[in-house]
Amino acid sequence: DAKTTQPNSMESNEEEPVHLPCNHSTISGTDYIHWYRQLPSQGPEYVIHGLTSNVNNRMASLAIAEDRKSSTLILHRATLRDAAVYYCILRDVFQGAQKLVFGQGTRLTINP
Amino acid sequence: DTGVSQDPRHKITKRGQNVTFRCDPISEHNRLYWYRQTLGQGPEFLTYFQNEAQLEKSRLLSDRFSAERPKGSFSTLEIQRTEQGDSAMYLCASSFGPGQGADTEAFFGQGTRLTVV
Numbered sequence: 001d002a003k004t005t006q007p008n009s010m011e012s013n014e015e016e017p018v019h020l021p022c023n024h025s026t027i028s029g030t031d032y033i034h035w036y037r038q039l040p041s042q043g044p045e046y047v048i049h050g051l052t053s054n055v056n057n058r059m060a061s062l063a064i065a066e067d068r069k070s071s072t073l074i075l076h077r078a079t080l081r082d083a084a085v086y087y088c089i090l091r092d093v094f095q096g097a098q099k100l101v102f103g104q105g106t107r108l109t110i111n112p
Numbered sequence: 113d114t115g116v117s118q119d120p121r122h123k124i125t126k127r128g129q130n131v132t133f134r135c136d137p138i139s140e141h142n143r144l145y146w147y148r149q150t151l152g153q154g155p156e157f158l159t160y161f162q163n164e165a166q167l168e169k170s171r172l173l174s175d176r177f178s179a180e181r182p183k184g185s186f187s188t189l190e191i192q193r194t195e196q197g198d199s200a201m202y203l204c205a206s207s208f209g210p211g212q213g214a215d216t217e218a219f220f221g222q223g224t225r226l227t228v229v
Contacts, residue, residue, distance in 0.1 A: 043220030101157070
C-alpha cells in the first residue's frame with residue numbers, strides 16, 4: 001500500500017482556516033487521495049477525495065499538488081466540532097473493493 | 113436509513129470468555145468491513161465481505177476470531193477465549209461497489225468497545 005505522511009498534531013483557532021498537509025511521494029497514477037476524520041468516541045467519517053484536480057464539498061476543500069506527491073485538506077472556517085483526527089489515505093481506483101489503510105493521522109485541536 | 117449500526121456499544125468480559133458483536137450495514141450496501149482500533153492508533157483492517165462471501169482476512173485475525181455475514185446483510189464478529197490484548201474498539205463499515213468496481217466512500221458505525229478484564 002502506498003504510504004502517506006502527516007503531522008501528528010496541529011492546533012488552530014475557531015473561525016480560522018485550517019490547512020492539513022499530507023505527503024504521498026510514492027503515489028501511483030491510479031491512486032485516489034481520500035480524507036477521513038474521526039471525532040472523539042465516533043467511527044471515522046468520509047470527508048472528501050480527489051484524483052488530480054482540486055475538489056470542494058460542503059465539509060472541506062482538497063488541494064492537490066501538480067505532481068500529486070502532496071495534498072492539503074482545507075477547512076475554511078474551523079469550528080469546535082472540527083476537532084478530530086484527520087486521516088489521509090490512498091486508494092487505487094482499479095482495485096475495486098479495498099480496505100482503508102489508516103496511518104496515525106493528524107490530531108486537530110481547535111481553540112475557542 | 114440510520115446508517116451503520118453496531119451492537120453492543122460497550123462490552124466488558126472476563127478473560128477466556130467468548131463475545132459476539134453485531135453490525136447492521138446500510139441496507140443497499142453490498143460490502144462490509146471490520147476494523148479494530150486500539151487507543152491512539154488508527155483503525156486496522158480485520159476482514160471484508162462482499163455480499164455473503166468473506167473475500168479477505170487480515171493476518172491480525174487469529175484462529176480465535178471468526179466473522180460471518182450469512183445472508184449478505186448483517187454481520188457478526190466472534191472472539192473466542194478472549195485475551196486482554198483483544199481489548200479495543202471494533203468498528204464496522206459498509207460501502208457499495210458494483211461487481212469488482214471501485215466502491216463509494218465507506219460509512220462507519222460507532223463501534224463496539226471491548227474491555228477484557
